[in-house]
Amino acid sequence: xxxxQTPRVDSSAEASAVSKLVERVKRVVSSNPSVLPTxxxxxxxxxxxxxxxxxxxxxxxxxxxxNLLINNAHLIILAVGMTFVILxxxxxxxxxxxxxxxxxxxxxxxxxxxxxxxxxxLMVLIGTAFGLASGILIQYFNxxxxxxxxxxMFLGRGLAALLSTQxxxxxxxxxxxxxxxxxxxxxxxxVNDVVVTPGVIIALVVVLVAFFLLHRTxxxxxxxxxxxxxxxxALMGLAVPRTKVLVYVISGTLAGLAAxxxxxxxxxxxxxxxxxxxxDAIAATVIGGTLLTGGYGYVLGSVVGAxxxxxxxxxxxxxxxxxxxxxxxxxxxxxxxxxxxxxxxxSKRHT
Amino acid sequence: MSTAxxxxxxxxxxxxxxFWGLIAIVALLALNVVKDPNYLAFSVNPTNxxxxxxxxxxxxxxxxxxxxxxxMSLVIAxxxxxxxxxxxxxxxxxVSMVVMKDAGQSxxxxxxxxxxGLALLVSAVLGAVNGVLVAYVGLQPFISxxxxxxxxxxxxxxxxxxxxxxxxxxxxxxxxxxxxVGVPVVFLFAIAIVIVVxxxxxxxxxxxxxxxxxxxxxxSRMAGIRPSGLLLTVYILSAVLAGVAGIMSVxxxxxxxxxxxGYQMELDAILAVVIGGTSLSGGKFSIGGAVVGALLIAxxxxxIVFLGISSSATPAFKAIVIVVxxxxxxxxxxxxxxxxxxxxxxxxxxxxxxxxxxxxxxTA
Numbered sequence: 001x002x003x004x005q006t007p008r009v010d011s012s013a014e015a016s017a018v019s020k021l022v023e024r025v026k027r028v029v030s031s032n033p034s035v036l037p038t039x040x041x042x043x044x045x046x047x048x049x050x051x052x053x054x055x056x057x058x059x060x061x062x063x064x065x066x067n068l069l070i071n072n073a074h075l076i077i078l079a080v081g082m083t084f085v086i087l088x089x090x091x092x093x094x095x096x097x098x099x100x101x102x103x104x105x106x107x108x109x110x111x112x113x114x115x116x117x118x119x120x121x122l123m124v125l126i127g128t129a130f131g132l133a134s135g136i137l138i139q140y141f142n143x144x145x146x147x148x149x150x151x152x153m154f155l156g157r158g159l160a161a162l163l164s165t166q167x168x169x170x171x172x173x174x175x176x177x178x179x180x181x182x183x184x185x186x187x188x189x190x191v192n193d194v195v196v197t198p199g200v201i202i203a204l205v206v207v208l209v210a211f212f213l214l215h216r217t218x219x220x221x222x223x224x225x226x227x228x229x230x231x232x233x234a235l236m237g238l239a240v241p242r243t244k245v246l247v248y249v250i251s252g253t254l255a256g257l258a259a260x261x262x263x264x265x266x267x268x269x270x271x272x273x274x275x276x277x278x279x280d281a282i283a284a285t286v287i288g289g290t291l292l293t294g295g296y297g298y299v300l301g302s303v304v305g306a307x308x309x310x311x312x313x314x315x316x317x318x319x320x321x322x323x324x325x326x327x328x329x330x331x332x333x334x335x336x337x338x339x340x341x342x343x344x345x346x347s348k349r350h351t
Numbered sequence: 352m353s354t355a356x357x358x359x360x361x362x363x364x365x366x367x368x369x370f371w372g373l374i375a376i377v378a379l380l381a382l383n384v385v386k387d388p389n390y391l392a393f394s395v396n397p398t399n400x401x402x403x404x405x406x407x408x409x410x411x412x413x414x415x416x417x418x419x420x421x422x423m424s425l426v427i428a429x430x431x432x433x434x435x436x437x438x439x440x441x442x443x444x445x446v447s448m449v450v451m452k453d454a455g456q457s458x459x460x461x462x463x464x465x466x467x468g469l470a471l472l473v474s475a476v477l478g479a480v481n482g483v484l485v486a487y488v489g490l491q492p493f494i495s496x497x498x499x500x501x502x503x504x505x506x507x508x509x510x511x512x513x514x515x516x517x518x519x520x521x522x523x524x525x526x527x528x529x530x531x532v533g534v535p536v537v538f539l540f541a542i543a544i545v546i547v548v549x550x551x552x553x554x555x556x557x558x559x560x561x562x563x564x565x566x567x568x569x570x571s572r573m574a575g576i577r578p579s580g581l582l583l584t585v586y587i588l589s590a591v592l593a594g595v596a597g598i599m600s601v602x603x604x605x606x607x608x609x610x611x612x613g614y615q616m617e618l619d620a621i622l623a624v625v626i627g628g629t630s631l632s633g634g635k636f637s638i639g640g641a642v643v644g645a646l647l648i649a650x651x652x653x654x655i656v657f658l659g660i661s662s663s664a665t666p667a668f669k670a671i672v673i674v675v676x677x678x679x680x681x682x683x684x685x686x687x688x689x690x691x692x693x694x695x696x697x698x699x700x701x702x703x704x705x706x707x708x709x710x711x712x713x714t715a
Binding site: 091093137140141142143144146147148150151152153154155157158159161162165271276279282292293323324325326327328329331332333335336339340343 | 432434484488489490491493494495497498499501502504505506508509512513615617618621631632660661663664665666667668669670671673674677678681682683684
């Protein structure tokens with residue numbers, strides 16, 4: 001993000017700065033090849049920003065960039081949760097429908113006059129319950145992760161439909177909407193302001209906590225170790241069962257939190273909300289350099305991955321020539337390209 | 352003598368993995384009969400001699416599920432999974448509807464055959480993409496088919512430009528709604544395909560080879576089986592069968608609803624396979640089990656609607672069933688039962704043991 005906003009200096013100084021940066025990146029990559037996909041994601045993001053600015057204009061400016069964050073706060077939260085799961089070599093296909101169930105239930109409870117704080121807590125806890133259920137199925141009953149979470153996906157979608165199949169609207173004066181309210185941080189010219197919502201701040205806090213948890217604690221190291229080799233980590237005496245359940249609980253809880261953030265921004269919930277978001281979250285994680293087989297990856301990479309997807313939507317909208325039906329095809333295509341890339345990188349590492 | 356023979360026959364039936372599926376069908380039908388005593392009644396439509404009744408409806412509804420369940424059991428036998436079947440149904444439905452619409456509203460048989468042919472061809476291409484990604488590129492099956500599941504629905508929307516498209520063609524409609532000697536054509540058609548597939552895989556070594564891949568791809572390669580070609584075939588077959596299912600399900604209403612046709616059918620397929628007693632970790636399959644599974648799902652669907660629950664909530668019930676079945680398959684739950692009964696069993700547990708490692712090898 002910061003690299004994008006550096007002011008233009010004259011060309012010679014810029015060239016030397018760029019070459020210095022490239023040198024440094026090269027050194028980091030050669031000392032630790034697993035950062036390569038994440039570096040690639042950052043390069044792609046910067047490339048998309050430059051392309052967008054040149055082709056359509058009005059990309060590198062305060063309001064576009066802050067809208068990018070506001071509109072994708074929920075996706076960032078989801079991608080962070082998905083990173084934990086994929087790092088252990090698992091997958092969570094249930095996040096999209098957990099969001100649907102959690103937001104439909106939340107809006108209905110709020111409209112029934114429940115206290116907004118209690119409602120938001122319950123929305124998060126619905127996610128936790130789903131994550132716990134998947135985790136227990138996977139860890140203690142040896143169900144394959146994608147089967148267990150696929151079942152949870154249908155359970156969530158079905159329960160949401162059981163509650164209501166109509167769009168449920170939050171009351172206009174509902175305090176939950178405060179989370180989606182925009183605050184001006186920097187007042188720019190006309191509408192060109194830096195704005196944040198409490199939702200964005202929640203997403204940033206989630207990212208920071210996840211970063212700390214993954215890279216600075218014993219639990220985080222266990223997560224990576226399980227992805228590297230589950231049996232070796234068990235032999236080393238790491239808390240494998242507890243950690244494996246924990247990653248699904250984290251992913252579910254964050255899906256519940258994403259539901260709060262998303263609902264507060266839109267004020268509407270429906271049983272078909274979030275179809276295909278599991279693909280977006282997986283794509284963000286994979287684009288950000290997390291290997292689908294587990295063991296390698298960075299939470300910050302997933303954030304970049306989520307922003308790449310968000311920016312892609314902005315560019316598609318700006319372009320106007322691409323029908324909106326194409327979006328899932330393009331997301332799928334990008335995911336495919338990155339999975340193939342991973343395949344190439346990992347097969348090179350093995351030989 | 353006769354009682355002994357009967358009891359051994361019964362024991363044989365109880366051993367069959369899909370026995371509980373049959374019990375469940377009977378239980379659901381009994382539930383329906385409690386609600387409406389005339390539920391099982393048949394009657395013959397006096398004007399055209401067709402059978403009508405709830406059971407006939409269930410048979411008709413089970414046809415598309417049968418198709419995808421058979422394809423899915425072969426895919427799962429190789430240790431893979433095909434999450435894209437529902438989307439392939441939508442694509443196949445979209446292609447056939449758009450072709451017939453563009454051909455004008457002529458009711459000719461040629462147009463219907465052309466539409467079906469093109470729909471199946473497109474399905475086969477999508478299946479081939481899955482197959483190439485799994486067999487030759489070596490991606491995990493669930494991720495390749497997950498991409499296809501979400502992209503496929505996008506493709507269906509692009510084909511129809513996002514609209515639900517209708518067409519009319521009597522020949523096409525007959526496949527889904529017609530009757531032959533009083534029985535729905537669609538069911539006869541599905542059963543015929545199932546029998547053909549079943550004979551091909553069981554009368555040749557094909558089924559054995561598919562199971563060998565699912566048990567241990569490396570060993571089967573060393574035994575002279577070439578997994579790539581077989582995997583490709585299985586994914587193409589699964590997609591083509593899904594294409595047939597798509598034609599059947601759009602044929603009933605002659606409209607493709609790009610966001611609902613085949614939606615969440617992958618759950619039905621997986622459910623049918625698990626009900627049929629096939630372990631999700633691959634290595635074996637049972638076409639007969641898949642048939643029982645498909646019939647049970649169709650019965651479950653009809654029962655839920657009959658009991659007055661919104662049909663969009665059915666996935667929740669199915670998810671619960673699938674979770675229970677997965678639990679019953681798990682070693683831990685089985686060991687509880689084994690401890691309680693204490694029979695001399697080495698067989699039952701040994702077939703379950705090497706589940707996890709195998710699968711990781713296949714997907715890695």
